[in-house]
Amino acid sequence: MKFNIEFTAGIIIIGNEILSGRTVDKNTSFIATWLGDKGISVEEVRVIPDKEEIIIKTVNDLRKKFAYIFTTGGIGPTHDDITAESISKVFNQKYQYHSEAYKILEEFYKDQDFNSGRKKMAKMPENATLIPNPKTFAAGFYVENVFVLPGVPSILQAMLPLLDKNIITGKKILSISIDTKLRESSLANDLSIIQDRFNSVDIGSYPYFKHQPGTILVLRSVNKIEIEKCEKEIREVLIKLSQ
Amino acid sequence: MKFNIEFTAGIIIIGNEILSGRTVDKNTSFIATWLGDKGISVEEVRVIPDKEEIIIKTVNDLRKKFAYIFTTGGIGPTHDDITAESISKVFNQKYQYHSEAYKILEEFYKDQDFNSGRKKMAKMPENATLIPNPKTFAAGFYVENVFVLPGVPSILQAMLPLLDKNIITGKKILSISIDTKLRESSLANDLSIIQDRFNSVDIGSYPYFKHQPGTILVLRSVNKIEIEKCEKEIREVLIKLSQ
Structure with a gap:
């Protein structure tokens, strides 16, 4: 079965918890099934650690090979969440607060401490487009063909269908x-x-x-x-x- | 936590069934946990299709980066099982019957048809060392630092402990x-x-x-x-x- 490059995707799983064996990755299967229904074939998956230079290199390698790239993991509030900043560097864009993402979080945390960790979840590449998060409000985003999603499967699964219109579908597989x-x-x-x-x-x-x-x-x-x-x-x- | 290159590993999951989303990969978690107990840290996992040129390129990319490479999948009897032949090409070795692997299978299938598919499972790079398969008798093998294992988790899990002595262990993580x-x-x-x-x-x-x-x-x-x-x-x- 030959695939048009137009209808291919790569997945990048970012997270030490998968590499250490502690967690079984379920996001690949969910994303690949969702894409398969749209006639998009996943051609490669890479699991990599939370290390900036590796994230940048891997995204750069794959975003030229395939029509769509999906990353999962590393967009939370803690010190090991470095995906958004790394993606900013991939596209040579400033890493800054996204005003809409910031507003959503500010609203969500209004009665709690809107601390710097929580604010961090609104930081992304300057030209990022939001992917809304109907579950926990910290948005994902995309830049060009790179879609940046969280690692928690239940949240990813709530967000992915919102991208239905962003994918040019091929013939259903x-x-x-x-x-x-x-x-x-x-x-x-x-x-x-x-x-x-x-x-x-x-x-x-x-x-x-x-x-x-x-x-x-x-x-x-x-x-x-x-x-x-x-x-x-x-x-x-x-x-x-x-x- | 800094790792000595000596104590690193890469995993290559070969199989369209993982890329299509049909199957969740459980081998990464099992191998990584087994390696973690030995102080070996998995630094990268790649999931790739059953395509010869991709298998060869991926194994070549990773075997120089990490101390150990584990591949899973593609060593069965059917047309889509091309891992052993691809690994032969990685090492410029003849792809041929391994006499011991052949004998084990011949014995196992003695009352059945020892057909060409079954015989194929004894073919491997000429200088391969067997990894015995206590469950279904079709052996895995290794060449240098590349360990070639089956994709079926229960068989892989029976075979991996037999490699305990082949791994130079680091400090336990x-x-x-x-x-x-x-x-x-x-x-x-x-x-x-x-x-x-x-x-x-x-x-x-x-x-x-x-x-x-x-x-x-x-x-x-x-x-x-x-x-x-x-x-x-x-x-x-x-x-x-x-x-």
Whole structure:
């Protein structure tokens, strides 16, 4: 399955908690599924530490390779939240208070101490556009094709749908899953022959071992006729092999 | 917290199923925790598709940056399993049957069809050293500092401990977690002051929102005295802020 560069994305997960193994990253799966529905294919994910020079280099590497970049993490109030300042440097923009973001937070914290940590969450590159945060009010933002989101999955999941109109959607990527109790190694030869005949379909094969072995086959394509033809051929092979 | 290059690692997750969002990657967390216990710090993770030129480039980029590289995925029997052949090209080695890996599989499949897909799982770079697979018998392998493991978490988890002796361990990375019901933004200023005073301790701050907001603070260091001092200061601040 060939993708137009126009319909590609990269994800950058910023956070020591993923690299240390303490936390399993769930944001990749959520963002990739949301993008897949829009016909945008995630081509690369990088998990990197909260280190300014690494954030800058990684964003610069990827923003030229793919149409969209999503970063998660590092936009909170604490000392280790350095994503917004790093992104300012990527685009050579001043890192300053965004007046609207500031106002929202000021309103939210009106009865509490609107301290410097809380104010920091309103700082971003000078030409950033806000991504509203309906849950905890500290906004994300984007500059050009780089979308900067928080690391807490529940907040990210509330914010991402607000970007529906910012993404130029490609043809929807269709996906068909087939669960078979056959071992992957029994299927390999037949699958390889079918894959060679269907250039526009990606056939993935994922073995599992729960009580007994099995394999999940996942077909992906933007071509409805081809993916259905391919599915039919695979199902015929599975019947043949199960006999 | 500064790390010696000697005690660093990179992880390369090879697989379209992670990029598509269908599967949440659990291998990073398992490998990183295992390495952390040995004093090895994971500095970067990349998730990439099953494409030969990308696998080769990524392995080449990372194997020079870090002491250890772990790849997961793409060593099964099907057409989309191209990791072993790609790694052969990284090291300019022939991609051929490993006699011991072949013998193990031949024995395992003796009453079944030892077909070309199954045989393929014994193919690897000519100078590869086996990583035995106690679960499903298709071995992993390593060449120099690149350790090639399967993508199925239960199999990876059975194989990884067999590498205990292959890793030169650093000082164990100590980790202390503190769960507080305070909002991250209330802590930010005090934490920042404490972080400035403890160079050898990494203080991570991870807000969560379950019923009510809270923050988990994670201290990491190889220095037992410093991490305990730092913990004491943080706990004093938490008491002060909770009053």
